[in-house]
Structure formats: structure tokens, C-alpha cells
Amino acid sequence: MTTSVERPARRTAKGGRVGALRQGLTAWLGRPLASFHLLLALFGLLAVIGLVMVLSASAVQNADSTILSTFGKPVLLDSLGLIGFYIGLRIPMRTWRQFSPTLILIAVALLALVLTPLGAGAYGREHAWFKVGSLSFQPVELAKVALALWGAHVLVTKRALLGQYRHLLVPMVPVSLVLFALIMLEPDLGSTVSLGIVLLALLWYVGAPMRLFAVVMGSAAAAVIVVSIGSGYRNTRLSTFLNPGADPQGAGQQPLQALYALADGGLFGRGLGQGAAKFNYLSNVQNDFIFALIGEELGFIGCAVVLILFGVLAVVGLRIAARNTDPWIRLVASAITAWVVGQAAINVGYVIGLLPVTGITLPLISAGGTSIVVTMMAFGILANCARNEPDAVAALRSLGPGRVGGLLRLPAPEPYRPPARRKPVRPSTPPRGAARTGGSRAAAPSPEERRRVHRSAPPTEYRRRSAWRSGHGRSTEGGRR
Template identity: 40%
Template sequence: MSATTEEAPRRSAVEGPAGWLREQRGALKELLGKPLTTYYLIIGCSALLLALGLMMVLSASSIEALAKTGSPFSWFIKQSLSTAIGVPIMWACSRLPHRFFRWAGYPLMALSIIALVMVLFIGSSELGAQRWIYVGPFTIQPSEPAKLGLALWGADLLARRARQGRIEWRQLLIPLMPGTAILAVMVMLGRDLGTTLVLLMIFLSLLWVVGAPIKLFGGIMALAVLAAVIMIRVEPYRMARISAFLDPWADAQGAGYQAVQGQIAMGSGGWFGLGLGSSRAKWSWLPHGESDFIFAILGEELGLMGTLVVITLFGLLGYAGLRVAGRVNDPFIRLAAAAVVAWIVGQGIVNIGAVLGVLPITGIPLPLVSYGGSALLPTLAALGMLLSFAKREPGAREALAARGPGPVVRALSWLGLGGMNKGRARR
């Protein structure tokens, strides 16, 4: 009798953690099975990254903004205005049907090419790259909307090919490859290797989702590597960047200065950071701490834990986009969602990798976090598009209708700009 009573607690102690894990696994499975999981993941991750980005821009830019404009808040105010414009754009895109995005890719692609040509003639050259057009007090970087244009145009092009059964590799590449090449050449002529890499990621993701043969990827990658080698060899500053990437400490006061200062800032943060606003690197030590190297300032002020939170949010955002691509049957939506994931998450990986010293510095911002309205607005539009696509998941529209009017619709009704019943009817 006593032996039996001794074994019973032993079994329950063993089954306790295992049972708890089974319960948690079941709860997670139930959560992932809900029709609005993707929808809320996109909103939540985007909102958290935006809020974190605004805080970090305020901290990272305050010293340089004070020196250049006389106010420590000037760049933060500009970023806040960009966010105030971008969030309604995201909301508006989330309300648009997917047919609009199929159509929008063509004019956006054409306008991007025209704008990139204009950059070569009237653009401003800074830090060895010619990327910007000044329109009064505003700065426009045409290569940013070009990413969205390529994603939409390429997705519709391949979706039409797939519907027609024309998936032989030559039919997949024409005119997708020439169109991508035109964008890439225009961007490369402006000495923007980072954006060229992102365009290549979008291009490859489209081919991957449509089912292009593996040997085609090998050929494309070989051409890309050859083009990169040629670009590096013909431009001395790129060769200096590669040398600085391989051994930044060999020229810590020259070509490797930014990489070294970024690593020092990251290392200074420890586990939990020095605290918001307490960065030392932003005091004119780290160049472009508010944009290209904002992840280094974040690591210094919020520590390893803060950087892991950012990486987790990007991972969840990428998962949400791929979940849309996997749960919606429309070929265009699958292709466009995968392209947006390749763009946003891929660009995040390249930026973070450069700060950590595992990838060369390319000068591209961290999506949703870095300073810059030209990059923020197309990114928010793309995320709004993902929200629109997420509504087409099985059961999502019904769940949204059962939820009732959202806060934006209620706010508009309070202002007399739209009735709640109309909002419910639209759903």
C-alpha cells in the first residue's frame, strides 16, 4: 500500500511538466487556428516596431539634430509626421480589394523607373551614393517605392502566367527579369548596392513561390555574384567597404570607423542596456546612428534583450506574411505576400547583419525603425496590403463582421464622417 502511494506522486510529478507543455501546445495550436491571428499579428508587430522606432529616432538623432537645426526634436518631429501620414495610408490599403493592388503595380513600376532616371540627372549625391531628389523641404528616395512596385508588378505578371499554364522558365523570366534588371541598373548607377540586393531578394522570392527550377536560381545567383564583383572592383569606395568588413579594426579611424563604433555601441549595452536616452555613441561617435545604424544605438540603450525583441518582432511579421501566402489560394496574393516578406524581413536581416559585422555595410535602413519617411511610407502601404490579404483567409471576414466596427470606423462616426451601420455593411 505504501509503495503504491509513493509511486503515485512520483508519476504526477513527471506528468506535471509534460501535461503543462501539452496544454500550452494545445493553446498555441488553438490560437494559430483562429481566423484573425495573422491580422492581429501584422497590426501588433507593426505598431510595436513603429513605436520603438519613434523612441529610438528621438534618442539617436537628438544630438546631431540639435547641432544642425538648433532643436533636438526636429528629426523626431519629421519622423512623427511621416508616421502620422503613413498609418492612415496603411489603414486605407487594408480596406482596398486585392484587385486594386494588381492594377497598381503597373503605374507604380513605370513611375519608379521614371523617378530613378530623374535621380541620375537632378538627384543629390551624398556619401558616395546618388539616391535622393529634393522637393522643397522634402527628400524623396525613388528606390523605396520601386520595391513595392516590383513586388506588385512581378506578382501579377507571374500570377497571370501561372493561370495560363505558362510556367516554363523562359516564360517566367520575360518580362520579369528585364524589368527587374532595369530597376537594378538604375539603382546601381546611383551607387546604391543595398537596394539592389533587396530588389534581387524580391525577384528571387517571386520565382521561388511560382515554382521556378533550382538550376535557374543557380544561374541567377552566379550572374548576381559576377555583377557584384564587377561593381566592387570598379568603385574604390566599395572595395574599401569590403576591406573594412573583413577587418574593420585594421583601419578603425578610416574605412572601418563606422563598423567599429557600431560594435563598440552594441558591446556597451550588455544584457539590459544603458537605458533609453543614455547612449554615448550618439554624441558624434557613431555616424548615421538614427538611420543605418539605429540598431547599434538600440543595442546600447536597451541591451541584448532589446535587440532580441526587435528580431522576434521581425520574425513574427515574416511569419504572418508567409501565413497569408500559405492560407490564401489566390496566386497573386501568395506571390505578393511572399515578395513583401522578402523585402521587409530581408532588408532587416541585411541591416542588422551589417551592424553586427557579419555582412558588409550597404547603407539601407531598418524597416519601420530607422529615420526616413521615404522608406517608411511604402513599407506601411505594403503592410496595409498584407492586412487586406489577411482578410481573405478562411473565416476572417466573418470574424471581422462579428467583431463589429473597429476603432477607426467608430472614430469617423463620432466625427460625423461615416455611420457605424455603413462600416458594418461594407464588411
């Protein structure tokens, strides 16, 4: 029988363990490279979960194919994505900023070029990809990173003038509208929404007024409704969202089968590789609806793990932005975090029936060519931002690159140096004839004003002036000039 003396002792011991754990976690988070290591862990976990689930989905759909054709493409794409991650991590942030105007021009040019006969299409889109053999390249994914880098560069360059709408919106909003128009000509509403998240994140974190967001969100909602009503398959998606049971064998099949797969999974799932939805019950399960397959095979626990990872990613990304002193890096980290987490929220939202189907991927989880490579490169840029935190810069430059930096041969980041303030420019001397021609030169004083100033001068100055005007040539000290 437990005595009353033992119970407080157990509570104290339990509270001591919790307090010690909390202190240890706080101390670890206070380390210079904590954000960098957290981001690497999140990146690795999401990438591994995505590769495993894509292989699980592809194994059944390609049962008659060889092992190389079934598993080779996802592994190849992840390998290319790791190269993109290393590029984003290896290139200095200063170089990314200098290259951002060129990158946005390349994105605009590729989006325009994909609308020509050189572009290929699928899934209801006439032009969306450049195909090279079995691989494809979707330029809209590059446009997301380009807008985040270039938009942050423009806003930071004009930060002293952002109180005026003209400087806040121009040229970033017009260029974004050009990107939106080119993407809608493919047509691709889902990618347009993802790109809009980047634009809104840049305006939000730079401190744009709330009334501007009200106007932008209202205009965007109206545009989406008009486009959805005016297009055949978008109108079908909207009506299916409002009433998914109206056409269960047609347009409503995907949303309904996704909900059935989530329900079949239960708490712990049916087991990895044991899902039934991938047997052509749920089309595109490895792309747009892979979250439903996670729920079916890994259950509620698996879905919760994925959601927690994206939630921690949001916290870590904003932590990286808050701990940086470079305003451009802060905007870039915030925009990339908002884009990745926002796109994940939209994908999960339409899988569970809270949003209409838009056809965008779950970052790092869904199968895809360009989306996987570019998203991994964006994670590399975000990890690069983590290495540029002031404490991290000081530690890396004084203590060395560390284990990860030494293994990847990463250079030490440069400390942030705020731009030097410009000295006030002296006004130029007006032209000699400005007073006579009505210029900006002040009018000459009248003889009475000159006489009054002369008399009010100090005695020594008065005698000096008198001696000079009388032509005696003697100074007040008695010496000769």
C-alpha cells in the first residue's frame, strides 16, 4: 500500500524528469545550428515517407513491369532531387539574390515557351510540360522558387518606400500577374493557387496593410469562381465538391474513393503495401491522392505523423526567418515555408473533402518529376537560410564547418553586413543668373538691409569692415594686409 509520503515523492520525481527534459530541449534548441539540424531531419523523414509510399503505390499498378521500370524512376527522381537540395544548400545566399532577376526572366520565358508546340500536356492540360524521353519538366515549379527569391529582392531593395502602394506593388504584382496569366493558359488552376501563396506570403511578411489583402483575396476569389464556372472540367469539380454523391462512378469517384480509403485504414492502417485503393479504385493515387493511401495503409497514426511533420516544418521555417538579421533571407525563408506548408494544406484539404480538387501534389510525398526536384532544391535554400543565422555564422566561422558541413564540403557563410547609409548630398550651387532670371537663387538684399546688418555686427567686425571699405588697408590688429 502506497503511503501519503511516497506519493509526493513520486510526483516530485516525475516533475523533476519533465523539468530536466524541458531544460535539455531548451538548451538543444538554443544551439547555433539547431534550426539547420531540425530542417535536415524533417527533410529526411518526409523524403523517406514519400519514397516508400510512391513505391508502394507503383508496385501494384506496374505489376507486369520489371523491377527497374517500377522502382527505378522514383529513385532516379529522388536522386535528382538530392542534387537539387545540395545546389540550394551549396550556393551562397548572396549569389542566389544576385541571380534572382535572371531566374524570374528564365521562368517567364519557359512558361511562354511551353505554350508553343514544344510543350506537351496531359490530365486535361494542353500545354504544361517539356518532355525529354521518359522524363518531363514543368516550368511552373521553377516559377515558384523564382518568385520567392526575386520578389524578396525587390521588396528589400525598396523597403524605405514600401509605405507607398506604388512601390509596394510595382513591379512585383504586375510580374506575378503575367505569371498567373501564362499558367492559366496551360490551363493549371492549382499551380496558380500555389504561386499566389508565394505572392501573398511576401506581401504579408513585408508588412502590407490588411485592406490590401482584403482587396487581393476578394479579387482572387472572384477570379477563381469566374474561371471555374467558365470551364467545363473546373465547373464539374466545383459541383462535385458541393455534391460528391451525385456522380459516384464519374466525377465523384476520386473524392469518394479517397474518403473510403481513409475510413478503411482505421487507427493503425491495413499495413504497408496492403491497401486496396491502388488497385485502380483511386486513380492518380501516387500523385494527387497519396495522402489517402497513407491513411489506408498506415492509418490515422500515419496521417497524424505526416501532418505533425508539416506543422513542425512551419514552426522551424518561421524560426529561421525570425532568427536571421538579413531582411532578404527573412522574406525568402518565410515565403518558401508558406508555399510548402500551404500547398500541403490544400492537398490534404481536398483529399479529406474540405476543398474542391485542384490537382496539386503533396510536397516531398507525392510522385512527380519537376515538383520533387524543385521542392528539394527549395528545402536546400531553406537549410542555407538556417546556416546564415547570426549564431550559426559565428559558430561555423570560429569552430569549423561541423560534421554535416565537413561531409558536404560546405563553405562558411558570410556574416550579414547592412548596407551603408548614403551621405546626404549637398545641394548644387545655383547658376549665377538665377536671381535675375527668376530661378531658385534668393533675391539680393536691399541697401537698407545691408546697412542694418552692417551696423548690428560686433565692434571688431564693424571696424574690420569699415577699414576695408575705407581703403586704409589696415586690419583691426594693426597689421598690413
